[in-house]
Amino acid sequence: MADRVAGPTTRIEGPDGIEGPDDVRAALRLHGYLADQGLATVVYLALVLHRPLLLEGEAGVGKTEVAKVLARWRASDLLRIQCYEGIDVSQAVYEWDYARQLLHLRAAEARAEGSGRPVPETVEDELYSERFLVRRPLLAAIASPKDRPSPVLLVDEVDRADDEFEAFLLEVLSDYSVTVPELGTFHAVVPPVVVITSNRTRDVADALKRRCLYHWVEHPDFEREVEIVTVQAPEVLPVLARQVAAAVERIRALGLYKPPGVAETIDWAQALAALGVRTLDEASVAATLGAAVKYREDAERVREAGIAALARAAVERAGVERAG
Numbered sequence: 266m267a268d269r270v271a272g273p274t275t276r277i278e279g280p281d282g283i284e285g286p287d288d289v290r291a292a293l294r295l296h297g298y299l300a301d302q303g304l305a306t307v308v309y310l311a312l313v314l315h316r317p318l319l320l321e322g323e324a325g326v327g328k329t330e331v332a333k334v335l336a337r338w339r340a341s342d343l344l345r346i347q348c349y350e351g352i353d354v355s356q357a358v359y360e361w362d363y364a365r366q367l368l369h370l371r372a373a374e375a376r377a378e379g380s381g382r383p384v385p386e387t388v389e390d391e392l393y394s395e396r397f398l399v400r401r402p403l404l405a406a407i408a409s410p411k412d413r414p415s416p417v418l419l420v421d422e423v424d425r426a427d428d429e430f431e432a433f434l435l436e437v438l439s440d441y442s443v444t445v446p447e448l449g450t451f452h453a454v455v456p457p458v459v460v461i462t463s464n465r466t467r468d469v470a471d472a473l474k475r476r477c478l479y480h481w482v483e484h485p486d487f488e489r490e491v492e493i494v495t496v497q498a499p500e501v502l503p504v505l506a507r508q509v510a511a512a513v514e515r516i517r518a519l520g521l522y523k524p525p526g527v528a529e530t531i532d533w534a535q536a537l538a539a540l541g542v543r544t545l546d547e548a549s550v551a552a553t554l555g556a557a558v559k560y561r562e563d564a565e566r567v568r569e570a571g572i573a574a575l576a577r578a579a580v581e582r583a584g585v586e587r588a589g
């Protein structure tokens with residue numbers, strides 16, 4: 266048998282004490298987020314390779330929360346851009362504080378008038394100095410102070426923004442720099458941790474995808490969803506948490522227009538607990554279905570499939586403990 270020749274190995278430094286996806290998973294859990302192996306792996310890679318993370322998936326699967334939990338865990342700032350149609354540079358990157366610039370100019374003019382001299386030429390430069398620059402999240406993320414942990418930049422629901430914004434984002438993420446014509450170029454000393462989310466109402470451009478590490482976030486499986494409810498809503502009895510997770514799992518299989526997300530599962534469990542429900546039955550499900558299903562047609566679909574049967578099946582499923 267031939268000896269294996271060991272190639273050169275480069276060890277990439279991860280965040281403090283983090284040596285692999287399992288450590289990431291544990292750290293996220295400690296801060297209230299339960300990730301599966303796939304997500305923990307891609308988060309780990311994003312951290313060690315300093316690559317933006319693009320999380321795509323249906324609404325309510327826990328994409329935005331990833332950015333929030335990363336900021337909690339790393340005790341860093343969370344800088345959030347909520348995308349919408351027509352979002353532009355002034356909301357995402359920077360703008361000039363016109364009102365304060367105007368005040369500054371007026372004051373200079375008043376001083377000049379008082380002294381009988383013309384307004385000094387330096388005033389114009391002063392107007393376009395950092396003092397009057399309003400840093401929006403993208404610039405704040407790039408130009409964040411060196412002595413703080415690198416911030417988490419959340420670009421939320423990028424599918425709502427238009428192509429131009431996406432192209433601009435790609436430009437910023439390719440070299441982590443932003444140019445303000447009047448001031449010069451800001452360059453990130455340490456790149457921010459970037460989380461981009463998309464609900465996939467349209468496809469994100471290939472170029473942006475290529476720049477990012479990509480992960481499709483699925484609804485959690487039954488056992489993980491039970492755990493999420495237990496962690497996020499400890500007041501809900503474990504038995505009820507299991508039944509609600511089981512009911513949601515079934516509802517998701519109905520092919521609804523808007524299947525319930527994790528937030529709905531948590532809400533539903535809390536609503537039932539608040540009503541003192543201990544075991545799901547037809548009446549309690551019918552009375553609280555609006556916590557889980559938010560469209561009339563979807564609610565109709567659930568009723569057609571049978572609410573009594575849904576409650577029975579959920580109770581039965583909940584009673585089956587995880588094997589192994």
Ligand SMILES: Nc1ncnc2c1ncn2[C@@H]1O[C@H](COP(=O)(O)OP(=O)(O)O)[C@@H](O)[C@H]1O
Pocket residue numbers: 297298299300322323324325326327328329330331462485493497526527528
């Ligand atoms: N894996 C998870 N662990 C803990 N909480 C979760 C998880 N996934 C989702 N949640 C909870 O569900 C809610 C919805 O998640 P969110 O990140 O807003 O969904 P999305 O951004 O995908 O629409 C959040 O309040 C979050 O607390």
Ligand SMILES: [Mg+2]
Pocket residue numbers: 325328329330421462
């Ligand atoms: Mg979200």
